[in-house]
Amino acid sequence: MPTITYREALNQALSEEMERDDKVFLMGEEVAEYNGAYKVSQGLLDKFGPKRVIDSPISETGFTGLGIGAAMYGLRPVIEFMTWSFSLVAYDQIVNNAAQVRYMSGGQFSVPIVFRGSSGGGLQVGATHSHTPENWYANVPALTVITPAFPDDAKGLLKSAIRSNNPVCFLENEKLYGYKDEVPEGEHLTPIGKARVVKAGSDFTIVSNSGSVHRAMNAMKKLEEQGIHAELIDVRTIKPLDFDTIAASVSKTNRLLIVEENKPFAGWGAQVAYEVQRELFDDLDAPVHRLTSLDVPQPYNGRLEQAVLPNEERILAAVKELLA
Amino acid sequence: MPAADPDVKRAKTNSQTRLPDLQPKEKITLLRQMMLIRRFEEKAKQAFTQAKIKGFCHLYNGQEAVAVGSISVLNEDDAVITAYRDHGHALARGVDANACMAELFGKITGTSRGKGGSMHFFDVKKHFYGGHGIVGGQIPLGTGLAFAQKYLDTGRVTLAYMGDGAINQGAVHESMNLAALWKLPIIYIIENNEYSMGTTIARSSAGDPLTKRAGAFDMAAIQANGMDIDDVRAKTFEAVSLARTESQPTLMEIKTYRYFGHSMSDPGHYRSKEEIEKRRQSDPIEIYKARLVADKIITAESYEALDAEVTAEAQAAYDFAEQSAEPEIETVFEDIFAPEDQIFEFRPEPRY
Numbered sequence: 001m002p003t004i005t006y007r008e009a010l011n012q013a014l015s016e017e018m019e020r021d022d023k024v025f026l027m028g029e030e031v032a033e034y035n036g037a038y039k040v041s042q043g044l045l046d047k048f049g050p051k052r053v054i055d056s057p058i059s060e061t062g063f064t065g066l067g068i069g070a071a072m073y074g075l076r077p078v079i080e081f082m083t084w085s086f087s088l089v090a091y092d093q094i095v096n097n098a099a100q101v102r103y104m105s106g107g108q109f110s111v112p113i114v115f116r117g118s119s120g121g122g123l124q125v126g127a128t129h130s131h132t133p134e135n136w137y138a139n140v141p142a143l144t145v146i147t148p149a150f151p152d153d154a155k156g157l158l159k160s161a162i163r164s165n166n167p168v169c170f171l172e173n174e175k176l177y178g179y180k181d182e183v184p185e186g187e188h189l190t191p192i193g194k195a196r197v198v199k200a201g202s203d204f205t206i207v208s209n210s211g212s213v214h215r216a217m218n219a220m221k222k223l224e225e226q227g228i229h230a231e232l233i234d235v236r237t238i239k240p241l242d243f244d245t246i247a248a249s250v251s252k253t254n255r256l257l258i259v260e261e262n263k264p265f266a267g268w269g270a271q272v273a274y275e276v277q278r279e280l281f282d283d284l285d286a287p288v289h290r291l292t293s294l295d296v297p298q299p300y301n302g303r304l305e306q307a308v309l310p311n312e313e314r315i316l317a318a319v320k321e322l323l324a
Numbered sequence: 325m326p327a328a329d330p331d332v333k334r335a336k337t338n339s340q341t342r343l344p345d346l347q348p349k350e351k352i353t354l355l356r357q358m359m360l361i362r363r364f365e366e367k368a369k370q371a372f373t374q375a376k377i378k379g380f381c382h383l384y385n386g387q388e389a390v391a392v393g394s395i396s397v398l399n400e401d402d403a404v405i406t407a408y409r410d411h412g413h414a415l416a417r418g419v420d421a422n423a424c425m426a427e428l429f430g431k432i433t434g435t436s437r438g439k440g441g442s443m444h445f446f447d448v449k450k451h452f453y454g455g456h457g458i459v460g461g462q463i464p465l466g467t468g469l470a471f472a473q474k475y476l477d478t479g480r481v482t483l484a485y486m487g488d489g490a491i492n493q494g495a496v497h498e499s500m501n502l503a504a505l506w507k508l509p510i511i512y513i514i515e516n517n518e519y520s521m522g523t524t525i526a527r528s529s530a531g532d533p534l535t536k537r538a539g540a541f542d543m544a545a546i547q548a549n550g551m552d553i554d555d556v557r558a559k560t561f562e563a564v565s566l567a568r569t570e571s572q573p574t575l576m577e578i579k580t581y582r583y584f585g586h587s588m589s590d591p592g593h594y595r596s597k598e599e600i601e602k603r604r605q606s607d608p609i610e611i612y613k614a615r616l617v618a619d620k621i622i623t624a625e626s627y628e629a630l631d632a633e634v635t636a637e638a639q640a641a642y643d644f645a646e647q648s649a650e651p652e653i654e655t656v657f658e659d660i661f662a663p664e665d666q667i668f669e670f671r672p673e674p675r676y
Contacts, residue, residue: 025475051475056502057498057501057502057505059498059501059502061464061494061495061498062464062467062495062498062499062501062502063464063498063502064464065461065463065464065465065467065468065495065499066464066465066467066468066471066499066502067468068464068465068468069405069453069464069465069466069467069468069469069470069471069472070468070469070471070472070475071468072453072465072468072469073403073468073469073472073473073476074472074476075472075475075476092458092461092495093461093464093495096457096458096461097456097461097465101454101465102659102660102661102662103439103659103660104436104439104440104444104446104454104455105435105436105439105440105444105446105448105454105455105659106434106435106436106437106438106439106440106446106659107437107658107659108436108446108447108448109446109448109453110662111662112662141660142660142661144670160667163664163666163667164664164666164667165661165662165663165664165665165666166661166662166664189667191667191668191670192667192670193670193671194670237670240670240671240675241675243675
């Protein structure tokens with residue numbers, strides 16, 4: 001099996017889906033001639049030409065709404081936000097149009113659009129550029145929200161997202177673009193709405209997503225040295241959440257730690273915590289524990305930012321408390 | 325007629341696609357459409373006062389010539405999108421009056437199965453893309469429709485309407501830039517009824533006339549008299565020709581006036597009864613009626629007969645809406661997701 005980067009996996013997904021379906025096009029800032037701010041769209045302009053790979057002016061509201069209108073008309077746009085932090089400029093278009101036009105029209109129109117781009121902190125780019133807004137979008141009915149943590153899922157889920165007939169928010173992680181791992185050859189589709197058991201274990205369950213999955217994996221190496229084996233679940237799709245996979249694990253291990261980069265209030269993990277205590281109350285040997293970023297804007301200073309993130313140190317402390 | 329601004333770039337008219345002269349029957353059709361909208365809106369007003377219509381209801385009375393005139397120069401498969409004062413545009417596009425009234429009443433037989441309401445009429449078969457509540461929010465959508473029309477090489481165009489209040493939204497400026505930059509076949513139509521809810525143009529917008537804004541993007545701009553359906557037709561046709569033959573956008577400002585408040589909730593303290601009475605002297609239906617009578621296409625009697633027809637049609641729509649069923653509660657879970665046909669269905673049941 002080839003080993004490629006998360007970035008390369010996304011590139012393959014875009015290339016394959018654009019080749020498969022003429023109606024798929026990519027639009028965003030610097031996606032064409034610059035080959036993408038994070039090089040996700042490297043080579044696509046050369047391959048598909050300027051009709052299919054389009055550099056847009058800096059107008060998030062404009063090009064997001066344009067994409068939604070084009071989707072209503074029957075095209076399958078992939079709209080890139082240079083970072084999901086910039087999607088906030090287009091929030092009205094995403095929430096009020098992409099997510100609601102079908103309902104408001106009584107089902108007459110569909111919006112087969114994918115919004116994608118990088119997200120996440122840890123790069124010292126400051127408060128306005130470090131958001132992980134998956135929870136803000138997951139709260140909106142009708143939006144599918146996906147956050148892949150591994151290259152194979154990045155490819156398989158982006159392909160599925162493009163083939164979905166409904167609006168998808170696809171949040172990539174900036175720190176993971178260079179991360180290398182195995183990706184199957186040939187047509188590789190990952191099902192939306194299905195979590196992944198990254199590592200089996202019996203002492204407790206970790207539910208996580210995106211960059212935090214890797215933080216959890218690093219913490220787990222240390223725990224294994226102490227003979228503690230966690231079962232790690234990468235939700236992959238935030239909405240619709242795969243509760244069954246989480247339930248199967250928690251009913252086995254009886255303890256749950258959620259690790260998410262969202263800020264705490266109404267982060268996606270709060271929803272998981274609610275559902276677990278609601279449905280699996282009798283299976284729990286301890287309260288559900290939840291580790292998030294600190295409830296502060298993201299600072300620039302490196303040490304400060306690492307302290308804000310759900311870092312390894314805080315994960316290990318939370319595990320200690322969970323298992324006490 | 326407003327004087328044309330000499331600095332405003334005129335749309336180039338392709339002489340091979342001159343607006344064809346209308347046959348008498350066609351003129352009567354246009355008159356009838358305006359009259360139907362007028363009577364429909366009066367019925368809606370009545371229904372709202374009877375609490376059969378809830379929420380917001382923005383009536384089009386006075387502006388009929390804008391929707392009817394501009395839409396009448398389109399082909400059936402061109403696209404139309406507008407804001408929330410959308411009853412007139414829907415009816416002008418041929419959306420069924422019964423279904424429109426039923427939607428106002430929130431019934432299952434409504435254009436959106438009761439899920440949209442007054443601000444959200446849609447009809448995919450009539451290429452009517454809504455019906456939108458967020459001021460200016462529909463303008464990027466319309467720009468996307470035109471983008472798709474060009475991408476798919478359809479030869480079609482898009483009319484995207486907005487009020488004078490919408491033009492200051494960033495969404496509108498961004499859209500205009502995209503349309504001009506990428507040469508999209510779209511006509512942005514400002515229905516300038518001089519009031520953005522309770523705020524006059526003078527209090528909301530810097531830069532006069534509004535069409536000047538097109539100049540910032542090297543975009544063509546045209547003004548029209550919204551009380552004269554023939555002027556609306558002629559000017560819209562120029563813009564439509566430009567879009568269809570050269571794929572260039574136009575910004576149109578059609579000067580019009582609304583007789584009723586911004587919505588049914590608006591007591592209208594910002595203008596005088598005298599002003600409204602005075603403006604009613606330039607009623608678009610009366611103006612066109614007088615023209616057709618002068619051209620001996622209709623008589624006072626045949627006009628009355630027409631009025632009786634459309635009044636009956638509006639009443640029939642009201643009755644249809646009254647008698648239609650409410651949607652079942654379970655339908656709240658319907659019409660959210662399009663069925664998947666390329667990947668497996670990952671939302672078979674609602675989870676919450």
